[in-house]
Structure formats: structure tokens, C-alpha cells
Amino acid sequence: MRADRGARRSGSVRQGIPDATVARLPVYLRALGLLSEDGVSTVSSEELATAAGVNSAKLRKDLSYLGSYGTRGVGYDVQYLVYQVSRELGLTQDWPVVIVGLGHLGHALANYNGFASRGFAIRALVDADPDKVGTTVAGLEVAPLQALEDVVRSHDIAIAVIATPAAVAQDVCDRLVAAGVSSILNFAPTVLAVPDHVEVRKVDMSIELQILAFHEQRKVLPGAATAEVNGSLNGLATVVSP
Amino acid sequence: MRADRGARRSGSVRQGIPDATVARLPVYLRALGLLSEDGVSTVSSEELATAAGVNSAKLRKDLSYLGSYGTRGVGYDVQYLVYQVSRELGLTQDWPVVIVGLGHLGHALANYNGFASRGFAIRALVDADPDKVGTTVAGLEVAPLQALEDVVRSHDIAIAVIATPAAVAQDVCDRLVAAGVSSILNFAPTVLAVPDHVEVRKVDMSIELQILAFHEQRKVLPGAATAEVNGSLNGLATVVSP
DNA sequence: CTCACTTTGTGCTCACGTTCACAAGCGCAT
DNA sequence: ATGCGCTTGTGAACGTGAGCACAAAGTGAG
Numbered sequence: 001m002r003a004d005r006g007a008r009r010s011g012s013v014r015q016g017i018p019d020a021t022v023a024r025l026p027v028y029l030r031a032l033g034l035l036s037e038d039g040v041s042t043v044s045s046e047e048l049a050t051a052a053g054v055n056s057a058k059l060r061k062d063l064s065y066l067g068s069y070g071t072r073g074v075g076y077d078v079q080y081l082v083y084q085v086s087r088e089l090g091l092t093q094d095w096p097v098v099i100v101g102l103g104h105l106g107h108a109l110a111n112y113n114g115f116a117s118r119g120f121a122i123r124a125l126v127d128a129d130p131d132k133v134g135t136t137v138a139g140l141e142v143a144p145l146q147a148l149e150d151v152v153r154s155h156d157i158a159i160a161v162i163a164t165p166a167a168v169a170q171d172v173c174d175r176l177v178a179a180g181v182s183s184i185l186n187f188a189p190t191v192l193a194v195p196d197h198v199e200v201r202k203v204d205m206s207i208e209l210q211i212l213a214f215h216e217q218r219k220v221l222p223g224a225a226t227a228e229v230n231g232s233l234n235g236l237a238t239v240v241s242p
Numbered sequence: 243m244r245a246d247r248g249a250r251r252s253g254s255v256r257q258g259i260p261d262a263t264v265a266r267l268p269v270y271l272r273a274l275g276l277l278s279e280d281g282v283s284t285v286s287s288e289e290l291a292t293a294a295g296v297n298s299a300k301l302r303k304d305l306s307y308l309g310s311y312g313t314r315g316v317g318y319d320v321q322y323l324v325y326q327v328s329r330e331l332g333l334t335q336d337w338p339v340v341i342v343g344l345g346h347l348g349h350a351l352a353n354y355n356g357f358a359s360r361g362f363a364i365r366a367l368v369d370a371d372p373d374k375v376g377t378t379v380a381g382l383e384v385a386p387l388q389a390l391e392d393v394v395r396s397h398d399i400a401i402a403v404i405a406t407p408a409a410v411a412q413d414v415c416d417r418l419v420a421a422g423v424s425s426i427l428n429f430a431p432t433v434l435a436v437p438d439h440v441e442v443r444k445v446d447m448s449i450e451l452q453i454l455a456f457h458e459q460r461k462v463l464p465g466a467a468t469a470e471v472n473g474s475l476n477g478l479a480t481v482v483s484p
Numbered sequence: 485c486t487c488a489c490t491t492t493g494t495g496c497t498c499a500c501g502t503t504c505a506c507a508a509g510c511g512c513a514t
Numbered sequence: 515a516t517g518c519g520c521t522t523g524t525g526a527a528c529g530t531g532a533g534c535a536c537a538a539a540g541t542g543a544g
Contacts, residue, residue: 026452053433073510090459108346114448183454191295206356210268212425217332314492315540
């Protein structure tokens with residue numbers, strides 16, 4: 001699911017933050033935000049780890065990649081850590097975002113509050129349907145698809161969300177990239193091909209359900225198991241979970 | 243290396259499909275579906291890998307966990323592979339699903355076609371808002387939150403989707419689990435605590451955007467190439483203390 | 485039948501990620 | 515100021531995943 005990353009392949013010292021860690025930082029940030037709202041000023045790795053649903057050693061190692069921001073014997077200062085994590089994630093600035101495709105999902109995304117609160121500003125909405133163009137969604141006027149490039153350039157947009165049907169996603173993607181977008185969040189159920197310098201992350205709800213179905217099926221399996229060859233001994237070792 | 247996880251248990255290969263592989267099977271399935279629609283009857287690992295956006299060796303290894311379904315010198319039979327992958331994922335049966343929470347997102351999910359086409363049948367919708375209860379969404383009547391347990395039991399539902407506000411997600415989750423649900427797809431931006439036998443997968447759009455922002459920020463950094471990028475931010479990034 | 489060619493299946497190696505376990509460091513009580 | 519208890523930061527071991535490269539196994543031509 002990771003798009004190819006040019007950074008690591010260049011042979012030079014990659015002393016950055018591991019991808020797995022980056023993926024967890026937003027979770028820590030959310031937990032810290034809740035603690036902060038509750039007026040908590042200091043938190044131990046154990047407490048924060050529990051709140052974030054991870055193991056405390058992992059949390060400490062993750063935070064250690066950002067620097068030594070804890071105090072031994074005490075814990076971490078919540079406010080300070082919020083700032084440090086935000087800075088590392090690049091959330092101290094605002095990121096203008098465009099959403100392409102305003103079906104049910106695009107509509108839901110445009111109305112989602114979780115974006116603005118994290119420094120993402122939805123600046124434009126684009127759709128191909130003439131009936132939708134010109135209407136107002138979440139306080140923004142929907143622009144026509146042919147205005148895509150203009151919209152991207154005029155708002156200096158680097159991050160785009162694709163919520164179109166799969167059939168047109170690649171085309172939209174190509175145009176976004178050509179217009180200067182370099183990060184794409186793809187909700188269309190299709191694999192997007194992009195140049196190396198563009199980062200794509202995908203969210204596919206159908207895939208998530210299928211993964212759940214796989215594990216669900218395993219649970220139901222009465223040891224007898226799957227056709228064909230083999231009669232494995234222990235039908236259910238239940239290796240699932242994390 | 244993986245081979246011995248299965249081999250260790252008995253003479254036969256089964257039981258241990260790596261999580262990373264399971265997560266890719268739905269992608270292969272989608273690609274195979276497209277090929278099938280186009281009337282393609284046979285496909286090589288190279289072609290399928292390209293369509294799925296992965297490396298061909300990885301694809302072959304993934305498929306080898308299911309069994310030896312290819313023919314050397316020829317490739318894989320598309321129809322047969324569709325069947326085998328579907329069977330492995332548990333998609334040869336229908337999975338009844340309930341969606342809890344019918345805000346913009348729940349609404350979008352209820353109307354999403356990608357579910358039904360993969361063997362998931364949305365059987366019930368539940369919401370706490372009295373104004374929504376009783377209305378019809380995507381052809382289903384919205385049931386009240388207090389009917390949650392009844393709904394789960396009467397439809398024999400094992401897989402649930404949570405699309406509620408974060409504040410009530412854990413409570414809904416607990417009730418779902420108590421009612422017998424054992425797989426949960428969570429869209430609420432919160433960490434859910436569940437018993438070991440319950441599988442949770444989460445989809446958090448805000449987190450995905452934050453991950454993109456991280457990489458986007460890195461790109462913008464001054465052009466000192468790949469070298470000491472992080473060094474200028476905090477001198478302690480290396481593993482050694484000064 | 486034999487040879488040349490194609491494509492699968494997999495052994496091997498390296499890289500990444502997780503977890504344990506403990507020394508180092510900090511604050512507080514005495 | 516000294517020692518005690520607590521929590522961080524991290525070395526090291528282990529587990530998982532990716533990808534190369536090649537032997538094995540099939541096809542088809544001569």
C-alpha cells in the first residue's frame with residue numbers, strides 16, 4: 001500500500017522516522033489532545049500507550065525518534081508533546097485540500113470536521129456532474145471538472161482527495177499530478193499509478209470488510225477445513241488480532 | 243521462511259496465510275474481476291502483478307500460500323483463481339452487516355455498492371437520533387439504538403460497521419460485542435478496546451491525511467538532498483547520544 | 485524424443501518492525 | 515546529600531515481510 005518512496009532507495013543514510021512510527025503519531029496526537037482537554041499536564045508512556053492502544057515500549061521508541069522529550073521518573077509534558085508531534089507531522093501549517101468527486105462519500109468527506117481540526121482546509125470541491133456543479137456543499141461551491149487544474153493552481157494545493165468512481169480515478173489522478181499535486185488520498189477502489197515523487201494512500205472500505213471476512217471465516221471453521229489436500233492438525237491456532 | 247509455519251504443524255500447507263498477504267488478496271481479486279469482465283482467461287503473474295500494483299515475485303508468493311494454482315509456462319486461469327481467492331477470503335458466502343450511525347458517512351456507506359458486490363449484505367441500519375429512526379436509507383428502515391442487540395441477533399450478524407461519533411463508539415462497540423458481533427470495522431476516530439476474540443479494523447481519514455502531510459512537509463524542506471535532513475531539526479536524531 | 489522457451493514456486497538474504505529488559509536519569513523524602 | 519523509587523531511552527533478540535534469482539515444471543517446435 002505504500003507507494004514507492006524515492007527517499008530510501010538513494011543509498012544515503014536514511015535517518016528519518018520509520019513509516020510505522022509515522023502512521024502512529026496521529027493516534028498519539030489524538031490521545032494527547034483528549035488528555036489536554038481534560039487538563040492533564042503530564043502523562044507517562046504507560047498511560048499514553050494505553051490511551052493509544054499500543055504497547056508502552058513501542059510508544060517510547062516511537063517518541064524517541066522525535067527527540068528526547070520525556071523526563072525520566074516523571075513522564076511527558078502533554079502540551080509540549082502535542083507541539084512536537086504536530087510539528088513533526090507538519091500540522092503547524094495549514095494544508096489546502098481539494099476533494100474531487102461529490103457522490104455520497106465525497107459529500108461526507110466535505111462535511112467531515114476531523115479535517116479542519118487537524119490543519120487541513122478544504123478549499124475546493126470538484127465534480128463532473130453538471131447537476132452538481134454550482135451547488136453549494138459544506139459551504140463551498142462545486143467547481144466543474146474542467147476547472148480542476150485552475151483550482152489546484154489558484155489555491156496552491158498539494159494534497160488532493162479522490163472520491164470519484166473507479167473508472168475515472170486514474171484520469172483525475174493524472175491531471176492532479178500534472179497540475180502539481182504531490183499527495184493523494186484515494187477512496188476510489190482502484191490502483192493508481194503515479195510518478196515516484198507523488199505519494200498515494202488509499203482507503204478502501206470493501207477491502208477492509210474482506211479482510212474481516214477472512215478472519216471471521218477462520219473462526220467458524222470447524223477444523224475440518226478447506227477442501228482439497230491436507231488435513232492439518234490443530235484447526236484453530238488463532239494467530240489473528242494485532 | 244513462511245513455509246515452515248504451515249509445514250511445522252503437519253505435513254500439509256495451510257493455516258498460515260500472512261496478514262500482509264491477506265490484505266492484498268482483495269486487490270488481486272478486484273484485478274481478476276476486471277480481467278474476467280474483459281474476457282481474459284489466463285494471466286501471468288507479471289500481468290496480474292502490474293494490474294494490482296505489486297511486484298510479481300510478491301504476487302506469486304502470495305498466491306502460493308493458497309496452493310499451487312498456476313501452470314508453469316502458462317500462468318493462472320482467471321476464473322479458477324477468482325474462485326480460489328474468493329473462497330479463501332470467505333466470500334463464497336454472504337455476510338450480513340449492520341451499520342451503526344447514519345451521519346454523512348454512515349449514509350454514504352449504506353449507499354455504497356462496493357459491499358454487496360463482494361458478498362456483504364447490509365441488513366440493518368441503526369441510529370440514536372429519533373429524527374432519523376424510522377426513515378428509509380438505501381432501502382432500509384433505520385432502527386433505534388435500543389434495538390441494537392435485537393437487530394444483531396435476529397439477523398445473525400457477525401460483522402458490524404461503526405460510523406458514530408467518537409464519543410459513543412466504545413459504548414456501541416461493547417454492546418455489539420455483547421450481542422455476538424466478532425468483527426468490527428470502525429470509522430470513528432477513536433481506539434476501541436475489545437476482547438481477544440474480536441477483530442477490529444479501523445479506517446481513519448484524518449490519520450491518512452496527516453501521514454500525507456508528514457511526507458509533504460519533508461518534500462518542501464530545503465534542498466540539501468537526502469543527507470542530513472533531520473539533523474537541522476534536532477541534533478539528537480541519531481541513535482548515539484552526544 | 486529432445487531442445488528451447490516460458491512462467492511458476494521457493495530458498496535465501498536483507499531490511500524493517502516489535503518487544504523485552506535494563507541501565508541511565510530524574511525527583512523526592514529523609 | 516544520599517539513597518530510593520519511578521519512568522524514560524535504547525541495545526539486543528526475535529519475528530515478519532520483501533524481493534532476487536534460480537531450479538522445477540510445463541508448452542510447443544522440429
